[in-house]
Amino acid sequence: MTKTDTDKTEQKDVEKKDNTTTSDTAKDTSKDIKTDKKTATDKDSAKTDKATDGDKKASKNNKDSSGAKDSTDNSDKKSDETTTVTATKKLNSAAKKTSSTKPASGQQRVAILGGNRIPFARSNGAYADASNIDMLTAALNGLIERYNLQDEKMGEVVAGAVIKLSRDINLTREAALNTALDPHTPTYDISQACGTGLQATFASANKIALGIIDSAITGGVDTTSDAPIAVGDGLRKVLLKLGAAKNMKQRLHALTSFNPKDLIDAPANVEPRTGLSMGDHQAITALEWNISREDQDELAFNSHKNLARAYDEGFFDDLITPYKGLTRDNNLRPDSTLEKLGKLKPAFGKNNANPTMTAANSTPLTDGASCVLLANDEWAEAHGLKPLAYIVHQETAAVDFIGKSGNKEGLLMAPAYAVPRMLERAGLSLQDFDFYEIHEAFASQVLSTLSAWEDESFCKERLGLDAPLGAIDRSKLNVNGSSLAAGHPFAATGGRILATAAKLLDQKGSGRALISICAAGGQGVTCILEK
Numbered sequence: 001m002t003k004t005d006t007d008k009t010e011q012k013d014v015e016k017k018d019n020t021t022t023s024d025t026a027k028d029t030s031k032d033i034k035t036d037k038k039t040a041t042d043k044d045s046a047k048t049d050k051a052t053d054g055d056k057k058a059s060k061n062n063k064d065s066s067g068a069k070d071s072t073d074n075s076d077k078k079s080d081e082t083t084t085v086t087a088t089k090k091l092n093s094a095a096k097k098t099s100s101t102k103p104a105s106g107q108q109r110v111a112i113l114g115g116n117r118i119p120f121a122r123s124n125g126a127y128a129d130a131s132n133i134d135m136l137t138a139a140l141n142g143l144i145e146r147y148n149l150q151d152e153k154m155g156e157v158v159a160g161a162v163i164k165l166s167r168d169i170n171l172t173r174e175a176a177l178n179t180a181l182d183p184h185t186p187t188y189d190i191s192q193a194c195g196t197g198l199q200a201t202f203a204s205a206n207k208i209a210l211g212i213i214d215s216a217i218t219g220g221v222d223t224t225s226d227a228p229i230a231v232g233d234g235l236r237k238v239l240l241k242l243g244a245a246k247n248m249k250q251r252l253h254a255l256t257s258f259n260p261k262d263l264i265d266a267p268a269n270v271e272p273r274t275g276l277s278m279g280d281h282q283a284i285t286a287l288e289w290n291i292s293r294e295d296q297d298e299l300a301f302n303s304h305k306n307l308a309r310a311y312d313e314g315f316f317d318d319l320i321t322p323y324k325g326l327t328r329d330n331n332l333r334p335d336s337t338l339e340k341l342g343k344l345k346p347a348f349g350k351n352n353a354n355p356t357m358t359a360a361n362s363t364p365l366t367d368g369a370s371c372v373l374l375a376n377d378e379w380a381e382a383h384g385l386k387p388l389a390y391i392v393h394q395e396t397a398a399v400d401f402i403g404k405s406g407n408k409e410g411l412l413m414a415p416a417y418a419v420p421r422m423l424e425r426a427g428l429s430l431q432d433f434d435f436y437e438i439h440e441a442f443a444s445q446v447l448s449t450l451s452a453w454e455d456e457s458f459c460k461e462r463l464g465l466d467a468p469l470g471a472i473d474r475s476k477l478n479v480n481g482s483s484l485a486a487g488h489p490f491a492a493t494g495g496r497i498l499a500t501a502a503k504l505l506d507q508k509g510s511g512r513a514l515i516s517i518c519a520a521g522g523q524g525v526t527c528i529l530e531k
Contacts, residue, residue: 106211107209107210107211108208108209108210108211108214108376108377108378109209109376109377109387109390110205110208110209110374110375110376110390110391111374111375111376111377111380111387111388111389111390112372112373112374112387112388112389112390112391112498112499112502112529113147113373113374113375113380113385113386113387113388114143114146114147114318114319114372114373114385114388114499114502115143115319115370115371115372115373115495115496115498115499115500115502115503116139116140116142116143116146116319116320116321116370116371116372116499117139117142117319117320117321117368117369117370117371117492117495117496117499118135118138118139118142118320118321118322118323118326118368118369118370119320119322119323119326119327119328119329119330119368120329120330120331120366120367120368120486120487120488120489120492120496121324121326121329121330121331121366121367121368121487122330122331122364122365122366122367122487123223123224123225123364123365123366123367124224124225125225125330125367126324126325126326126330126367127223127225127323127324127367127368128225128226128367129226130223130225130226130323130324130367131165131167131168131223131226132161132163132164132165132168132171132221132222132223132226132369133167133168133171133174133175133178135221135223135323135367135368135369136159136161136171136172136175136219136221136369136371137175137178137179138321138323138369139219139221139321139369139370139371139492139495140157140175140176140178140179140181140217140219140371141178141179141180141321142320142321143217143371143372143373144179144180144181146318147373147383147385148383149180149181149373150180150181151180151181151182152181152182152185153181153182153184153185154181154182154185154215154216154217155185155186155204155207155208155212155213155214155215155216156185156186156187156188156204156207156213156216156217157172157176157181157185157186157187157216157217157218158172158187158188158189158190158200158201158203158204158216158217158218158219159171159172159175159187159189159190159197159200159217159218159219159220159221159371159491160172160189160190160191160192160196160197160199160200160220160221160491161189161191161196161220161221161222161223161490161491162191162193162194162196162222162490162491162520163222163223163224163227163228163490164228165226165228166228170189171189171221172187172188172189173187173188175221190203191491192396192519192523192525193490193519193520193521193523194439194441194488194490194491194493194517194518194519194520195396195494195517195519195523195524195525196220196490196491196494197218197219197220197370197491197492197493197494197495197496197497197498198494198497198498198515198517198525198527199396199494199525200218200219200220200494201218201372201374201391201494201495201498201527202394202396202525202527203218204216204218204374205374205391205394208374208375208376211376214375214376214378214379215373215374215375215376215379216373216374216375217371217372217373217374218371218372218374218495219369219370219371219372219491219492219494219495220369220370220371220489220490220491220492220493220494220495221368221369221370221489221491221492222366222367222368222369222489222490222491222492223367223489224365224366224367224489225367226367234258234259235258237257238254238255238257238258241253241254241257242254242255271401271411271520271521273401273402274401274402277348278411278412278441278520279347279348279349279357279362279442280348280349281401281410281411281412282348282357282410282411282412282441282442282444282445282448283348283349283352283355283356283357283444284349284410285410285411285412285413285444285445285448286349286356286357286442286444286447286448287349287352288410288448289444289447289448289451289452291356291444291447291448291451292356293342293354293356293358293361294342295443295447296356296357296358296361296442296443296444296447297338297341297342297358297360297361297443298338299361299440299443299446299447299484300336300341300360300361300440300443300484300485301336301337301338301341302478303440303478303481303482303483303484303485304332304333304334304336304481304484304485305334305336305481306478306479306480306481306485307329307332307480307481307482307485307486308332308334308481308485309480310480310481311328311332315480315503319499319500319503329485329486329487331364331366331485331486331487332481332485332486333485336360341358341360341361344358344359344360345358346358347359347362348362348442356444357442357443357444360484361442361443361444361484362441362442362443362484363440363441363442363483363484363487363488364487364488366487366488366489367489368487368489368492369489369492369495370492370493370494370495370496370499371495372495372498372499372502373385374391386506388502388503388505388506388531389501389502389505389506389513389529389530389531390529390530390531391527391528391529392426392528392529392530393422393425393426393527393528394422394525394526394527394528395418395419395421395422395425395525395526395527396418396523396524396525396526397414397415397417397418397421397523397524397526398414398521398522398523398524399411399413399414399417399522399523399524400522401522402522409522410448411520411522412441412442412445412448412518412519412522412524413448413449413452413518413522413524414518414519414522414523414524415438415449415516415517415518415524415525415526416448416449416452416453416458416462416463416524417462417463417524418516418524418525418526419453419469419514419516419526420453420459420463420465420469422526422527422528423469426528428512428528429469429470430453430469430470430472430514431470431472431473432512433472433476433511433512433513433514434476434504434505434508434511434512434513435476435479435501435504435505435511435512435513435514436472436476436477436478436513436514436516437478437482437497437500437501437513437514437515437516438477438478438482438514438515438516439482439483439488439493439497439516439517439518440478440482440483440484440488441483441488441518443484445518446477449516449518450471450472453468453469453470453471453472454468454469454470454471455468456468479504480500480504482497493517494517494525497515497517498515498529501513501515501529502529505529505530505531506531508531509531510531511530511531512528512529512530512531513528513529513530514526514528515527515528515529
């Protein structure tokens with residue numbers, strides 16, 4: 001017999017003894033029993049209480065289930081009624097500003113409690129001898145020490161790297177085992193190009209929201225100093241023959257087929273589908289959006305100026321662990337000036353009539369690692385930790401940069417598509433933010449995205465809006481510097497930006513931050529933080 005059947009039987013027994021009127025529903029029966037409760041015997045009263053409690057629980061479950069269904073139905077209905085985002089309503093109607101740190105029914109809030117990273121270093125410099133495992137271990141150890149997580153069994157640790165050696169198999173597990181965390185903490189790797197760090201956070205945040213785990217550490221690491229050295233296909237075949245040889249004659253025969261030109265493949269940092277580097281792809285986009293050299297240099301200058309000021313003010317004191325002699329990102333140029341930047345020669349799009357992208361307004365190859373601490377409110381309270389901010393929305397997008405669908409798009413323009421979808425779901429406009437943390441892969445990428453949101457044609461034809469999203473307040477953009485100054489260790493950038501945005505909101509005491517990261521392969525990862 002099911003619990004529902006038991007409840008109904010008990011209700012009928014009570015009704016018979018109390019001469020109550022039989023109801024067609026458990027809810028009415030419970031109501032009748034409560035009315036006659038004063039005249040019931042002690043035994044009957046106990047049964048009545050049990051039946052009533054059962055009805056309340058059933059009623060609550062039905063209500064929650066109905067609410068979830070109604071929410072889904074309404075969402076589907078809304079999607080069916082309009083397949084485009086209505087920008088005008090978002091820009092003009094304050095009533096649509098419904099985003100809140102309050103989670104959906106049955107979900108846990110996902111808090112960012114803190115973050116840590118090692119200073120980022122230019123490739124082939126301070127961290128030339130450090131591996132991915134070494135750097136990720138250092139970032140994790142700094143976080144564990146700062147938040148007293150020694151011997152703590154976390155819900156999980158999730159991280160990744162874009163460039164990995166064969167020895168980096170099970171990278172996150174090996175790094176976690178190097179730390180003082182409880183070895184029973186589950187771990188796994190994840191990768192989505194430059195969006196890796198943010199995507200790792202989404203993976204754990206979703207589990208926390210659903211109540212599967214209560215805490216997590218997420219992050220990323222990358223080194224271009226310790227990049228894999230590949231051999232040419234010709235040499236690979238020679239080595240295979242050599243390994244299969246059973247006698248000296250066969251070995252000598254294998255060696256005679258060796259050609260010096262097969263010794264090594266020239267490294268190629270390009271998109272496999274196009275053969276173009278990310279910088280050359282972005283040079284095309286910069287030309288399409290008419291992004292000037294002056295605007296790019298100004299964005300780069302502000303990035304260095306803001307990062308230097310933030311360091312001087314101590315903003316990063318509880319976000320960075322010194323490593324291998326570095327206490328600050330060594331790509332930072334506090335003495336940078338617009339005049340100096342203006343003298344640099346173009347580095348990408350050199351075949352363009354007027355190339356504008358230089359080494360200064362593009363991010364350098366960088367080594368580094370970062371991580372963030374996530375938890376639900378209960379775990380945070382139990383550990384005496386104050387949430388800095390909450391992750392309330394996330395979105396990922398991809399663009400067709402190869403023209404497979406007949407409409408070729410800019411390689412790094414996916415965030416321009418992801419953000420509007422996220423804003424619609426959150427009921428927010430582009431102007432409803434206190435901070436904008438936009439990854440500066442290239443100054444022209446940031447400016448192209450901002451231009452797209454201001455462009456009526458793009459917003460109508462590409463995004464399906466009825467008006468432009470509009471401009472942002474540039475004084476709120478990357479207020480403590482970003483990738484052009486700090487550097488960009490691919491998978492580690494997400495953790496740096498998350499920790500920075502969360503602390504900014506905590507210092508302010510309230511507000512919202514929009515995070516946007518473009519990624520190789522024509523992808524983009526975005527999210528919203530609230531305090």
